[in-house]
Amino acid sequence: MSSSSAVVSPRRQRPVIAIDGPAGAGKSTVAAHLARHFGLLNLETGAMYRALALKAIEKDVAFEDEAGLLALAAETTIALEPRLEGNRVLLDGVDVSRRVREGDVTAAASKVSVHAPLRVWMVNQQRALGRDGGVVMEGRDIGTVVFPDAEVKIFLDAAPEVRGNRRYLQTGTGDAKVTEESLVKELKERDARDRNRADSPLKPAEDAVLLDSTGLTLEQVLEAAEQIVRSHLEHNALH
Ligand code: DC
Numbered sequence: 001m002s003s004s005s006a007v008v009s010p011r012r013q014r015p016v017i018a019i020d021g022p023a024g025a026g027k028s029t030v031a032a033h034l035a036r037h038f039g040l041l042n043l044e045t046g047a048m049y050r051a052l053a054l055k056a057i058e059k060d061v062a063f064e065d066e067a068g069l070l071a072l073a074a075e076t077t078i079a080l081e082p083r084l085e086g087n088r089v090l091l092d093g094v095d096v097s098r099r100v101r102e103g104d105v106t107a108a109a110s111k112v113s114v115h116a117p118l119r120v121w122m123v124n125q126q127r128a129l130g131r132d133g134g135v136v137m138e139g140r141d142i143g144t145v146v147f148p149d150a151e152v153k154i155f156l157d158a159a160p161e162v163r164g165n166r167r168y169l170q171t172g173t174g175d176a177k178v179t180e181e182s183l184v185k186e187l188k189e190r191d192a193r194d195r196n197r198a199d200s201p202l203k204p205a206e207d208a209v210l211l212d213s214t215g216l217t218l219e220q221v222l223e224a225a226e227q228i229v230r231s232h233l234e235h236n237a238l239h
Contacts, residue, residue: 012133014040015151017229018142022191022202024163025156026213028086030225031138036084037226038136038233043080044087045126045139045146046109050100051078051091052118053108063111066118073121080129103178103186110190113140116199140194143205152232154225155204158213160188 017040019031028044035042052069055061055076061068081088089097099105112118119141126146130137137146143153158166164184171178194202204210209228213221 012131012151014133015232016130016133016147016149017136017152017154018147018150018205018208019136019138019154019156020140020143020202020204020208021154021156022160022163022194023187024167025158026166026218026221027138027156029218030154030156030221031136032084032086033222034225034229035082035136038229041082041135042087043082043126043129043135043137045122045137045142047080047087047089047097047100048078048122048125049109049113050105051089051096052076052122053112054096054100054105055091056112057104057108063108066115069112069115070117070121073118078125107186107190110193114193114197114199119145119200140202141200143208144203145200148205151236152229153205153208154228155208155210156213156221156225157210160184160191162214163187 017034017038019027019034021027031042031044034040052073053063055072056063056069059072061072063069077090077092079090081090087097088095089100091100100109123141123146126137126139126142129135130147133151137150139146143150143155161184164180164187167183167187168178168180171183191202211221211224211228216224
């Protein structure tokens, strides 16, 4: 799908804030912070791809089987419930919030998300969720495809080693098989797939503000993101 298929929406009363970027760049933390700070709903679109990937695993549908995945999607309900600490993810009414964060589902989500017809299914639901604005929507194609008319677009990036290191510290894994190197390797593989897929590849929208957090502390990143949103809101209040 190209951004030219964007819906022409009536002007929203409240903004859509799009946060895109590679895995481990801190999108969820930034999105949760902005949502809390500006009183918006926080929607993690990656969780939808993760939920469908989980169902494919459970139902034994191959990640390459586009028609099979699409048929699976047609009989699937995925709901995101925004919470302060992140989204609660319901797959056909069952809470799978923890399960979808596990390694097998993480890798599967990236594989499942390459299929264009499946992305159309996801994008339609995401547009419906954000139609009235008042949301911080986080993913890979929010500013380019889902909401090309988003009021604020932030592309959050960081060097792969830094992202891998943060993930490692975050997961605090007791699993000896998961090393920092293995996490960096997994992140790079996922990035390559997400950036190089034919449909809706991960890339900054032309009008996105780039925020590279490589040399920044968490507080500095949150402050910078907040400032980007604030300056948009102030600018709009003046016009
Ligand atoms: O943000 P995340 O790590 O939960 O995303 C999981 C996978 O889903 C990611 O590797 C690519 C895919 N994804 C996508 O293609 N488009 C989105 N808007 C969000 C996620």
